[in-house]
Each structure stands twice: as C-alpha cells, then as structure tokens.
Amino acid sequence: MKYWKKLPHRSLQTRIEKALKENVDFENDISLGYPASKLDNKVFYSDASFLKDAPTLQTYVANPNHIGCHTYGSSESAFKGTQEIEREVLRVLAVDFFKMEDEQFDGYIAPGGTEANIQAIWVFRNFYNHHFNAANDEIAIIASEDTHYSIPKASNLLNIDLHRVPVHFETREIDASALEKVVQEAVANGKKYFVVIANMGTTMFGSVDDPDVYTDLLEKMDLPYKLHIDGAYGGFVYPFSNLESKINFSNPKVSSITIDAHKMLQAPYGTGVYLSRKGLIENVITKEAEYVEGMDLTLCGSRSGANAIAVYMILFTYGPYGWYEKISVLLMRTNWFCKQLDEMKIPYYRNENMNIVTLDSSHVPRDIAEKFDLVPEQHNESNKWYKVVIMDHVEIDSLMQFINAVKERH
Ligand SMILES: Cc1ncc(COP(=O)(O)O)c(C=O)c1O
Numbered sequence: 001m002k003y004w005k006k007l008p009h010r011s012l013q014t015r016i017e018k019a020l021k022e023n024v025d026f027e028n029d030i031s032l033g034y035p036a037s038k039l040d041n042k043v044f045y046s047d048a049s050f051l052k053d054a055p056t057l058q059t060y061v062a063n064p065n066h067i068g069c070h071t072y073g074s075s076e077s078a079f080k081g082t083q084e085i086e087r088e089v090l091r092v093l094a095v096d097f098f099k100m101e102d103e104q105f106d107g108y109i110a111p112g113g114t115e116a117n118i119q120a121i122w123v124f125r126n127f128y129n130h131h132f133n134a135a136n137d138e139i140a141i142i143a144s145e146d147t148h149y150s151i152p153k154a155s156n157l158l159n160i161d162l163h164r165v166p167v168h169f170e171t172r173e174i175d176a177s178a179l180e181k182v183v184q185e186a187v188a189n190g191k192k193y194f195v196v197i198a199n200m201g202t203t204m205f206g207s208v209d210d211p212d213v214y215t216d217l218l219e220k221m222d223l224p225y226k227l228h229i230d231g232a233y234g235g236f237v238y239p240f241s242n243l244e245s246k247i248n249f250s251n252p253k254v255s256s257i258t259i260d261a262h263k264m265l266q267a268p269y270g271t272g273v274y275l276s277r278k279g280l281i282e283n284v285i286t287k288e289a290e291y292v293e294g295m296d297l298t299l300c301g302s303r304s305g306a307n308a309i310a311v312y313m314i315l316f317t318y319g320p321y322g323w324y325e326k327i328s329v330l331l332m333r334t335n336w337f338c339k340q341l342d343e344m345k346i347p348y349y350r351n352e353n354m355n356i357v358t359l360d361s362s363h364v365p366r367d368i369a370e371k372f373d374l375v376p377e378q379h380n381e382s383n384k385w386y387k388v389v390i391m392d393h394v395e396i397d398s399l400m401q402f403i404n405a406v407k408e409r410h
Helices: 009-022 047-053 056-061 075-096 113-132 150-158 176-188 211-220 306-343 366-371 396-410
Strands: 105-108 139-144 161-165 195-197 223-233 254-260 272-277 356-360 384-391
Touching: 009 056, 009 075, 009 306, 047 056, 047 075, 056 139, 056 306, 075 105, 075 272, 075 306, 105 113, 105 306, 113 139, 113 223, 113 254, 113 272, 139 150, 139 176, 150 161, 161 176, 176 211, 195 211, 211 223, 254 366, 306 356, 306 396
Parallel strands: 139 161, 139 195, 195 223, 223 254
Antiparallel strands: 105 272, 254 272, 356 384
16 A cells, blocks of 8 residues: 555644645635635534544635546636645555555545546547547447446436446356347447446446456457446445455556445545546546536535545544454454345345445345345336345344244245
8 A cells, every 4th residue: 555554543633734835725714706705604613622633624614626537737726725625635545455556546535436437428429529539429338237327327427328347146247248249239229429327336236347348349349438437336345355456447447437425435425536547537638617626526516525635534543454453344244144134045135345235135024124224126016126234333132133034934
C-alpha cells in the first residue's frame, strides 16, 4: 500500500480541521458571491459540544460544496482544503485498491453507484461521438441480465441501446455462447461501438463477472469497446477477499470503475465513487458551466464535501489491515451460514469471495423471509430468490435465529 495507512483519531481530526481552515469559512469570512452558507444555525448549531471531536459532522455544518471534478484542471478555490482530501481519498482507491499508476486517474465522489455508472457510460458515449463520429444508435451497452438497474437507466437517459446477456442459472456466469449471439445480433442491427459493463458483485447474487469473457470475444470480432467495472457493491470487499484479483486498473482493458462507499464502507448515503483512467473524463466537460472555476465534468453539479471526509475518516481509521480483518470476519460469518444451509440441503448461490448468499426461494417460507427482511429478486409470485447480505450488523446470532426458524418448518 502506497498511500493507505491507519492513523490515530487525533491526526485525522487535525488534518480535517486544517482542511476546513483552508476553505472559505461562511461564519467568519466575508464571502458575498456564493448561493450557499453553512448549515442553518437555528437547526445545526456550530457550537454543539459533540462537534469538537467529530470532524465529519463539523464538515457537514461548514457545508463545503465540492462541485466539479478535482483531479482535472482547476477547481473552485473556496473549498480547496477539503477538495485536497477528496483527492487523497481517490488516490487511495485508485492506486492502493485498484492498482492504478500514480496520478493517472480522474474521478470524483458521486452521489451514489447509479450516478457513477451513468457517468461512466456518458463518458464512453461521448468518447465514441467525439473520436469516431459515432451516432448514438451505432453504440451498444452490453451487460449481463444480473446487472443493476442503473444500467438500463443510463441506456434510457443517454439514448443508447442496452443488450442484455443471459447468465447460467446456477453459476450466474455469463453464458459465453449467448454473448456471441447477442453481439452478432447487435452488429447485424448496425452497432459498431461497444460499452461493456462487468460486475464486481451483482446486486442480487454478489456474482463477479469475468471481464475477459467480454473482451476476448470483442477482440476476436475486431470490435472497439470500452470496459467499465461496476463494483458498487463489491468494490470494498472483492479486492480484499481475492488478493489475486485482476479486476482492476492493472488490466489495461479496464477504463473505469464504480465503487459505493455508502454500502460496505458504511459511509453516509450520497457517497459513490467514479474512477477512470486519464484521457476520458474530458469527454463530458460542460463548457457552459462558466461560473464554476474549472467548469464541470460531473453529472451531479453541487455535492457535499462532507462525503469525501466521511470516506477519508473510515479508510484511515481502519487502515488496510484493519479493513482486511473486517472483511475476513464477514466472510467467516458467510461461510458459517453456508455450512448451515448445506447441512439443511437448502440450495443457494454464493461467490466464495463475497458476503451475499442468495437462497432458492422455494426452500424459504415467505412469512419467514418477510420476518427476517430478506430481499426477494422480484416482489411478486414469480420470485425465485431471496438474498441475505452479511453486513456488519448481521451477526451469527441473528443468522442462527433465521436458520432455526427455517429448520422448524423443514
Ligand atoms: C451492483 C450495483 N450497482 C449499482 C448500484 C446503484 O447504487 P446506488 O443505489 O448507490 O445508486 C447498486 C445498488 O444496489 C448495485 O448493487
């Protein structure tokens, strides 16, 4: 690890207080031009005693706006202190998590995985528009049927077709021969440029796509493609549970990655991450954003700087070994749960490196699934699966209660 380490709370606090001092201070500085201020003083008191030791909450109250992208060109100077922390966070994620070379990345803390995925596809679509003079109807998104609904949303918004690839029912692996047919059909329908979404942890199964299945085929067919990894769910798990993983920027075919800090990292909602190689994000510059210093390269526009601080605090409180331990505990609990299911002969899907277990719904009485808040694949009679996500609060005690409830009915 080059940049990621564990730091004591005192150093983190000092670092963030210093960053906040480098930002405009709406309470004490004269600042006339921004349609913004600190959080409303009648509701969010800046002198509350607990704020003293809570740097993330201090940042919420100070209310920095991280509008724009701070890895590319210039940025709003009023918030330069906390923007620097956002850059530090992105550097840890790009270089230490996802094996990017130093300073070869762009990115930002997006409001969530949905935006980060849409941003990725927007960047690729415009890349093809600008560099190949491609029309939107010549561009196709290719993704598995288990892919998150943010991808059809992106297809709809960006006006480019999505071609879904079937997966094998039990292994959730991409069906390579079906993929070939999907691509052939797309080509027959005039598609010339491809945007591939490979999952590092699907929403319902936690299954991890092998990106080579896509890229080998597209290369064999001599078709241009860009590859995005949707690690919204698995981005904070898989790199630690599979240390040999090549699903990162060490693979030159990976152009961008989504990660969600508001899932496994337990950061507040509003904390997704978009990361890409240099040379791509400028395809979505909005030059009309002239009042924003450095203009805007993001989908969302204004966004809170406090989300970046929250990620910084979590990453540097744990450090790499602490995080590895946390993930290892979750995986041990998942192994324990799977062992119980095996003994009861309940069929399920689980990727061995992930902490999601997806049970065959025919073996789980519906009232028990509802009592334990299991999430179904579909909220209707055709539902075939229920998932259990082994998060921090999902301890063996709770899993045991679920197992006992199912056992009583077996
Ligand atoms: C794989 C995957 N991608 C994208 C998303 C979208 O993330 P968000 O809800 O943060 O927009 C999710 C959310 O569950 C997900 O599981």
